Amino acid sequence: MTSSNRTVVVTGASGFLAAWILPKLIARGLTVIAVDIARDEMRLRQVVRGEAPDEIAWQVADLTNDGIMSRIAEQHAVSTILHLAALQIPACRANPLAGAKVNVVGHVSVLEAARSVGARVIYTSSVAAKPRGAANAPANLYGVFKRADEEIARLYAEDFGVSSFGLRPHVVYGIGRDQGETSAVTSAMRAVALGARYTVPWTTATCFQFADDIAEMFVRLVEAEWNGAHLADMTDNVESTADIIAAIRAVAPEADVRAEGPERLSPTTGFDVAALEKIIGPRPLTPLAEGVRRTIEHFRDLRTKGLA
Ligand SMILES: NC(=O)c1ccc[n+]([C@@H]2O[C@H](COP(=O)([O-])OP(=O)(O)OC[C@H]3O[C@@H](n4cnc5c(N)ncnc54)[C@H](O)[C@@H]3O)[C@@H](O)[C@H]2O)c1
Numbered sequence: 001m002t003s004s005n006r007t008v009v010v011t012g013a014s015g016f017l018a019a020w021i022l023p024k025l026i027a028r029g030l031t032v033i034a035v036d037i038a039r040d041e042m043r044l045r046q047v048v049r050g051e052a053p054d055e056i057a058w059q060v061a062d063l064t065n066d067g068i069m070s071r072i073a074e075q076h077a078v079s080t081i082l083h084l085a086a087l088q089i090p091a092c093r094a095n096p097l098a099g100a101k102v103n104v105v106g107h108v109s110v111l112e113a114a115r116s117v118g119a120r121v122i123y124t125s126s127v128a129a130k131p132r133g134a135a136n137a138p139a140n141l142y143g144v145f146k147r148a149d150e151e152i153a154r155l156y157a158e159d160f161g162v163s164s165f166g167l168r169p170h171v172v173y174g175i176g177r178d179q180g181e182t183s184a185v186t187s188a189m190r191a192v193a194l195g196a197r198y199t200v201p202w203t204t205a206t207c208f209q210f211a212d213d214i215a216e217m218f219v220r221l222v223e224a225e226w227n228g229a230h231l232a233d234m235t236d237n238v239e240s241t242a243d244i245i246a247a248i249r250a251v252a253p254e255a256d257v258r259a260e261g262p263e264r265l266s267p268t269t270g271f272d273v274a275a276l277e278k279i280i281g282p283r284p285l286t287p288l289a290e291g292v293r294r295t296i297e298h299f300r301d302l303r304t305k306g307l308a
Pocket residue numbers: 011012013014015016017018035036037038061062063064083084085086087088102106124125126127168169170171172173177179180182
């Protein structure tokens with residue numbers, strides 16, 4: 001990113017990760033164009049514990065509509081597109097056609113927009129794209145779509161010179177995580193803050209990542225100079241649902257929370273964060289116990305403000 005062009009388009013701007021990323025982009029003095037199929041600032045208000053920053057320019061748009069992302073990119077002379085919009089696992093399973101449209105066609109439309117204005121793309125792939133199990137392949141359509149996105153981005157660099165950086169978040173937790181299969185971990189922390197019982201309906205060993213760390217990594221990547229096509233994991237720190245429950249009980253010993261049910265298969269080895277650290281330096285890594293404590297305290301604060 002050059003000092004003369006600091007305009008970033010963020011897709012999926014009403015979603016969870018955007019709610020953590022947008023305030024950081026604004027705080028760093030970047031110009032932010034927020035794109036989503038529906039404008040909803042609830043998660044943003046929850047993250048900042050008050051009114052959403054009014055510097056954000058909103059554009060309500062369905063990114064699968066032909067040419068819409070290119071028009072937005074041209075209109076705002078964009079230098080970076082931070083592409084977060086997607087349908088998650090349950091939505092892709094319930095409606096594969098919609099999943100393919102948003103997660104694959106939408107991704108191509110973002111790359112086309114970048115191509116038309118010479119912008120870079122930072123996009124969210126997922127740990128779900130990584131191979132696992134007997135088939136040594138992604139375990140669901142969502143993962144297959146994300147894997148395809150990685151290859152599409154690689155070819156857009158090769159064929160059209162579009163620079164991109166794909167990041168693979170694992171299980172992200174924090175305020176505003178209320179959609180997707182793995183949001184159950186955050187729901188457990190919310191339940192504790194509200195004095196309710198909760199059972200995470202699966203167990204797993206995987207990497208749990210605090211939303212604030214993820215947001216910081218994305219923003220550092222937006223600010224850094226780089227080109228070419230890159231892909232990286234964002235963590236290699238494997239923990240378990242038992243560790244999450246222990247971290248919750250350390251904050252709220254009275255909590256009636258548990259994790260029970262089928263084991264979710266997730267890769268526990270073969271992570272590569274080198275391409276990311278080469279550009280942003282050492283990653284911010286909030287320990288699980290601290291991230292869980294901050295999340296429960298944040299939910300308690302939102303409850304007193306009527307925002308939980
Ligand atoms: N949250 C996680 O733990 C996690 C883990 C791995 C990868 N990811 C990926 O990170 C990205 C952001 O995740 P999130 O948790 O913020 O998701 P989210 O579901 O909270 O937000 C996604 C946003 O995309 C928007 N959207 C959907 N279809 C659209 C369309 N056609 N046009 C415009 N906007 C549309 C939705 O309205 C929503 O606001 C996604 O690509 C997701 O697959 C998230």
